[in-house]
Amino acid sequence: MSLFSFMGTLEIGLIFGLVAMGVYLTFRVLDFPDLTVDGSFTLGAAVTAALIVSSVNPYLATFAGCLAGAAAGVVTAWLNLRFNILHLLASILTMTALYTINLRVMGKPNLALITDPTVLTPFEGLGLANMYLKPLFVGVFVITVGILLALFLRTQYGLAMRAVGANKRMAQANGIVVKEKVYAGLALSNGLVALAGALFAQTNGFADSTMGIGTIVVGLAAVIVGETLLSSRKMLIIIFSCIVGSILYRLAIGFALNADFLGFNASDLNLITALLVGLALVLPQLRKEWKAKQAAIKANGGDA
């Protein structure tokens, strides 16, 4: 993998780190499998791109994209809480609706930003080559958001949110307003995912109606790979592991792209990626089993 390619991989991994945080929030903290993200990732990109194209300040546009994502999360929560629609189905409904909404927001299936100002524009005159500037900017941005999220989850409110996911009845018995926490959690989660979409559109020059497809899979893979490699109960490390998991997922794709010397071709990409991620998930388990076996042998005096 060339340096240029590595920097690009790092940048995309960092951006999807935000997606992983969002998925962690719903999937792990709230225990609410949320497929809205496939739509809200594109929504963040679409809203931001549409505003930038109509000459709105990129930072303001990014913030608006983030808010739009949060609103999508609220809709899913509302369908689930108000009408008792199963969470999976509620999120599929929102995701489906968002496809059309995204087309409307953009006015066409693909909106280009190649020549427009972005959040990166103010830093472009500093003499740092784009291949370093982009991952550096995205890195600082994503890590800052990650630290803020970890701090938030350690506040009284954040703890209450975690309690809701861990044990809804217990949380209710302790006076936590469960519904409000679900609303807030889904809004925050989809806001983060939309933020990722907004950043992706700006660093890569386009928003496309298909860009959100599979976001949930990428997010889940990142969360699980991160958890497997860095298991911890400390909030900051958990959030950090989301980012690391996301980068590792992208490195796996990067490796798969370079796997042609092993006799693979372009159409095998998704399979190789799945195998690599699968390997990352299986290895720690195998190692644990092997260690347990070794310990058992030792306990038996080494003659087993």
Added chain:
Amino acid sequence: MKFTTIVKAAALAAGVLCTTAQAADQTYIATTAIVEHPALDSVRAGIKDSLMENGYTEDNLKFTFESAQGSPATAVQIARKMVGDEPDLIVAIATPSAQAAVTASENIPVIFSVVTDPLGAKLVSNIEKPGGNVTGLSDMLPLAQQLELLQEIMPNLKTLGVPYNPGEPNAVSSVEALKVIAKEKGIKIIEAPAPKSSDVAFASQKLIGKADAIYCPIDNTIISALEAVVKTGIDGQIPVFAADTDSVARGAIAALGFNYYDLGKQTGELVLRVLNGENAGDIPVKFAEGTNLAINPKMAARMGIEIPASVTARATQVIE
């Protein structure tokens, strides 16, 4: 035992290095597409064949291909990988892959293909002189050629009725473009808006007596209810033409469309020009030429016209 393992590993590593290392006199073309489907795969085959026909061989040409398997995020990663590999030229097929390549590449020439609207996609800022390191092939519908075909079949064509859905951005833009070209050719366009597929029959019936012929643009609403337009054509003795060749089998009289392998060949010509030393930014964006001509003589008779022999002679597909 151990020594042989090391030797084997070293041999494997050397093999890997040799295959990835690139001979100095090899031309390296990196191609990428957003997805793999028959049309896009034909484009790639066309590009490679046009290079092979012009002196390149399996020995002096390194031709790689990556598919993003539908994911724009992967398309971006592929673009970064390609730029890092420093090929002589990048060919990016379809809009998101092209945008990713243009954003990633600063020095390596990028040739895009199968991009309908390169200006709207901001791949180039000027069609005649793209500037920078980018040029390519647009598969914008060959509207002028299509109208010429209509005039050849119906020399007295003065008014053309166009049913379309005003809510479909692609249809709206193609009707706008059609109006400009029709005016140059002395044809008046009568719009027949049909926002839903259930409106298509009524919209086309309104054209009876007002238009000499009906032309169905590429519009999902109209295409999904094409049979309603065809029925109007038969009942009202008004010939129905289409923008896509697939509609001819469903009852349109004729259509001029693309053969995607030929689009690859047309893209290959641009690739060759850049390889021969021209600066990509100086080569005007090329608009694809329609090469598939489908006709339906039986339906033409039912709608009251005859397809001239000159058209029949060059048809690539005749619906019996």
